[in-house]
Amino acid sequence: MISIRGVSKTYGGGLRRRKRALDGITLEVQRGEALGLIGPNGAGKTTLLSCLLGFLRPERGTISIEGLPPDDLAVRAKTGYMPERLGFDRDLTGGAFLAQHWRLAGGDPGETAAQAAAAAARVGLDGDVLRRRLSGYSRGMLQRIGIAQATLRDPELLFLDEPASGTDPLGVATVRDRIFEAKKRGATIVLNSHQLAEVEKVCDRVVFIDGGRLTQAQTLRGDAPASRRAMLRVPPEGRQGAIAALAGAGFIAEEGADDALRFPVENEEALARAVKALALADVPVLEARSSADLEDMFRRRGSP
């Protein structure tokens, strides 16, 4: 679906200092896949997204979407995009903004008002809010209307840059629901976000970009998901017994700074086995969960 081969991009030149933002990125995104882009600030994630959207042209390498250049109108017709900071005309109302993007996306002009209202309703914005100017919207409301415009006409390709940034928990859940909805209908999603928990919830695969290079990749769902990290919380008096019981079941647990026990597991079933081992050793389990531990990608950054 999306093919990125050896893409490099440098900013500056002339009198300005040159800065290499992307350095030989090669990546394939399959149709219907949700790919997460993570990495530290200034890593090149937004530049990669800009190249994927055709705003920037790589100096080296190629990007194709279904065999076409990213700025081909056929690709544009099935693309939804939400930038980190929404660009809009300050005098526009929320309703007019959605209506404008519905028309720009090639939607039936006769359905404009109904589709704009429906898109807004899906992100929890009602008619009163739509009649207000965007310049008076809070950050959270802008994010909501941003995801509403990005998902207008059910695009096959969805590029999202920090979609839940600045939103309250309900807004985060709303954005997540829209992403799940897009996934369910088979959309290919590229998500750039620092909210690792959200990335883990919605993405099938995550790539770590650092210094313009793709340094790590982790499959979260699918045929060969990467190992996860389990977290168990037990009463303080049972901690040593828990470590021994887990060792007996083949898990090497470490005590974290927050007094929780952490250890790698292959999958959710392995976590269930660990909980069962603690139950058999009469150690009460207060909390048990496992995650892909995307933070570990940041911790491994720079290590050989």
Added chain:
Amino acid sequence: MIEMVRRFLRQRLGSPAMVIALGILAVLTAMQAAVSNAEQAFGTGFLAILLIGAGAVSKDASGGALQMILVRPIRRTSYLFGRYLGILLVFVIYVAAAGALTPLIARIVPYPSPGRSASDVSFADLGRGAASAFLNCLLFAAIILFFSTFLRGYADVLALILLQIVLGLLPQIPQAWVKRAAPVLRDNVLPYVDWREVLRASGAMGEPVGRWALAVTVFLVLAALVFSRREFSYGHD
């Protein structure tokens, strides 16, 4: 492109400050047309073009609205020429307003020259003045649009003013080759056409009109070329 024209009209005419400024210019133009030569009254039209065209593309690009538009299935040239048509349409509205106000003002404003009255306002002269202003607008708008494709903020109108100043000052430079080059440059980059004479059906196919048509075309083509190749970013992360 229609959506882009519609958007430009909404941006400009939806701004109270812009409407007030254009209204004042229209009243000033109408007053001039009423009390002196209606044919020459649209000199303030240049100010109107600057007001209308300022930041035509550059403000969209810096605000991020352009990126959100370009991700939609719309050609960059459609966006660009939509902005150009938008400038022209708003200018037509200003000219029409000034034309409509002229007879009204002619009845109110006392005439400075004795012997003139409201009935002396020539609608033919007014029409020729308005048409001249519009034809001048075609070139100035094309130049602003060209500068707006690569300059930031309102630097596009400043560049147009600077261009006029530079082309005006060039003949003052004593070097012989500059003296020779200056009029050639002026006649081709910012050609002057006496539209009132042309509209009186004399010299419609003359050399100045040809140079003007060429200049409009060249600036529009250059704007399209620069804009089609330009990169847009919303961050260097």
